[in-house]
Amino acid sequence: MRPGIVCGVVALLLIPTAAQSTGEPRQQLTQIILLGTGTPYPDPNASGPATAVVVGKRVFLFDAGAGVMRRMNAARLPISGPEAVFITHLHSDHTLGYPDLILTSWIMRRVSPLPVYGPHGLQRMTRHLLAAFAEDIQIRTHGLEREVPGGYHVKVHEIKVGVVYERDGVRVTAISVSHGSWKEAYGYRIDTPDRSIVISGDTRPSEALVRAARDVDVLVHEVYSPLHLAPEDRPGGKYWPQYMRAFHTSDVELGALAARAKPKLLVLTHIIRFGSSDEDLLAGVRSGGFSGPVRVGKDLNRY
Ligand SMILES: [Zn+2]
Numbered sequence: 001m002r003p004g005i006v007c008g009v010v011a012l013l014l015i016p017t018a019a020q021s022t023g024e025p026r027q028q029l030t031q032i033i034l035l036g037t038g039t040p041y042p043d044p045n046a047s048g049p050a051t052a053v054v055v056g057k058r059v060f061l062f063d064a065g066a067g068v069m070r071r072m073n074a075a076r077l078p079i080s081g082p083e084a085v086f087i088t089h090l091h092s093d094h095t096l097g098y099p100d101l102i103l104t105s106w107i108m109r110r111v112s113p114l115p116v117y118g119p120h121g122l123q124r125m126t127r128h129l130l131a132a133f134a135e136d137i138q139i140r141t142h143g144l145e146r147e148v149p150g151g152y153h154v155k156v157h158e159i160k161v162g163v164v165y166e167r168d169g170v171r172v173t174a175i176s177v178s179h180g181s182w183k184e185a186y187g188y189r190i191d192t193p194d195r196s197i198v199i200s201g202d203t204r205p206s207e208a209l210v211r212a213a214r215d216v217d218v219l220v221h222e223v224y225s226p227l228h229l230a231p232e233d234r235p236g237g238k239y240w241p242q243y244m245r246a247f248h249t250s251d252v253e254l255g256a257l258a259a260r261a262k263p264k265l266l267v268l269t270h271i272i273r274f275g276s277s278d279e280d281l282l283a284g285v286r287s288g289g290f291s292g293p294v295r296v297g298k299d300l301n302r303y
């Protein structure tokens, strides 16, 4: 038996444990684990965007940025794949780990199609990824590895706004958000037997998100620091501040929208720092008007 498979079996037997990182009591059935709090910048300490919502032994994955499978394993989540995957939009930073998720979970003994929900275009992306790895799939299936035939299959659901998943007490609702010129970008609200959570995806300040996040237990929201935002010295770089304002949410804007939504906890992720510190980000959120609990998310933090 190969080391990877041993790890897979061990991982399946482990129940996610209490957080080391946030120092808070962990009584809830439902936990949020930040698997990747990064952006396109390849920060060694912040993997590509990915967030797990764990309900008992059930795992729901939101986005699949670069490094997602390694972070899943680091978080002691099953590496044979989550119950369902939800993609917010098709930007590469949110999907570079998607082939990793599909293929690695298969090699780690996934046997049934992976259910994946996301915007239109996801089906085509999935088809192309599987085509790109056709030789790998062929050799792993018919060579001496003898992986489960067809175990790499994906069941893609191209969604629209509303409830997209509801099973055994877990409901996932897609929220349309405004991510610049993307035609389709979603945030998600997750309702479990003990918690309500909203994950923003990538968005500028969104009224739909504020409505969906009203009084939730946890709002996990993207953010950038506007402190050092300036045109960049490159062709097209003069549009950079305009891009950030059309596609993303500043810490001050986040503070303002959180003051209206009133989540019991605000968690910052997909943090575009431009050199700013955690303290700068928190000061921005406070100056926007939010006075409730805030955490600057780090990879593998649990809430
Ligand atoms: Zn994006």
Ligand SMILES: [Zn+2]
Pocket (backbone or CB within 6 Å): 039, 040, 049, 091, 093, 094, 202, 270
């Ligand atoms: Zn992004």
